[in-house]
Amino acid sequence: MFETIAIVKAYLTYKQSVGETNCIIEQLYQQCLHYIANISNNYCVAGVDNIKKEVLTCQNKEAIQSLFENTRSIRNYDKSIAVTEDEIKSAISLSRMAPSACNRQPVKVYYTMDPIKNVGISKLIPGNRGFENEIPNFLVVTSAKNFFGLFEYNQWFVNGGIFLGYLRLALQTVNLGSCIFQWSLRSDEKSLRTLCGIPENEAIVAIVGIGHYANESYCIKAQRKSVDEYISKF
Numbered sequence: 493m494f495e496t497i498a499i500v501k502a503y504l505t506y507k508q509s510v511g512e513t514n515c516i517i518e519q520l521y522q523q524c525l526h527y528i529a530n531i532s533n534n535y536c537v538a539g540v541d542n543i544k545k546e547v548l549t550c551q552n553k554e555a556i557q558s559l560f561e562n563t564r565s566i567r568n569y570d571k572s573i574a575v576t577e578d579e580i581k582s583a584i585s586l587s588r589m590a591p592s593a594c595n596r597q598p599v600k601v602y603y604t605m606d607p608i609k610n611v612g613i614s615k616l617i618p619g620n621r622g623f624e625n626e627i628p629n630f631l632v633v634t635s636a637k638n639f640f641g642l643f644e645y646n647q648w649f650v651n652g653g654i655f656l657g658y659l660r661l662a663l664q665t666v667n668l669g670s671c672i673f674q675w676s677l678r679s680d681e682k683s684l685r686t687l688c689g690i691p692e693n694e695a696i697v698a699i700v701g702i703g704h705y706a707n708e709s710y711c712i713k714a715q716r717k718s719v720d721e722y723i724s725k726f
């Protein structure tokens with residue numbers, strides 16, 4: 493609602509700047525303001541930014557390239573260094589820049605700092621056999637199905653998957669290793685929902701194990717297909 497009001501305000505400001513007025517919308521806008529009297533005028537931003545080419549152009553290509561080239565799924569951690577909430581929030585702050593359909597931002601990230609509950613999550617993950625005791629913390633990424641219409645079936649997973657990709661790189665940026673875990677139909681969804689307090693309207697996209705890098709991480713080689721195998725020119 494606040495973003496809608498901000499958009500209407502940006503629209504009216506633009507119309508004013510080109511010498512036009514729209515009394516009906518202006519009146520509706522004033523009525524809406526009445527309902528949000530306690531919210532600051534700048535709570536939401538809307539309108540258009542004109543961004544210079546030099547801002548959009550990558551300034552540190554080597555660092556970004558290294559981020560992409562050295563990102564790996566990490567399955568062993570230095571558990572003597574505790575993950576902090578600040579680190580988790582910093583990574584989520586960067587990941588918020590992930591694009592989403594109509595900027596709907598359907599994603600939510602559930603986490604706990606309670607080691608026993610983290611063990612509880614680990615026990616529910618189907619794909620961590622053999623290293624189920626190695627990962628100290630987990631992030632459960634969900635996506636709200638009710639943010640999408642009938643003809644947008646499964647789009648919650650598309651939006652959630654894009655967020656996941658951003659999250660993995662963001663975690664590496666704040667020096668946390670991570671491994672994404674599939675949440676499948678075979679998983680004990682009821683137990684995970686109860687443990688984390690996830691409502692039914694949110695689809696579980698994946699669970700991400702996180703922690704501080706050990707001095708050495710054992711990573712599977714995970715050969716990538718060549719660019720030629722990825723493409724199909726037509």
Ligand SMILES: Cc1cc2nc3c(=O)[nH]c(=O)nc-3n(C[C@H](O)[C@H](O)[C@H](O)COP(=O)(O)O)c2cc1C
Nearest residue numbers: 563564565618619620671672673674698711712714
């Ligand atoms: C959606 C998704 C589900 C995954 N599920 C698991 C899993 O259950 N167990 C696991 O050990 N790794 C899992 N992975 C990690 C992949 O095995 C890994 O990304 C892939 O082998 C490439 O290796 P890399 O990430 O080290 O480059 C998953 C990754 C994604 C994106």
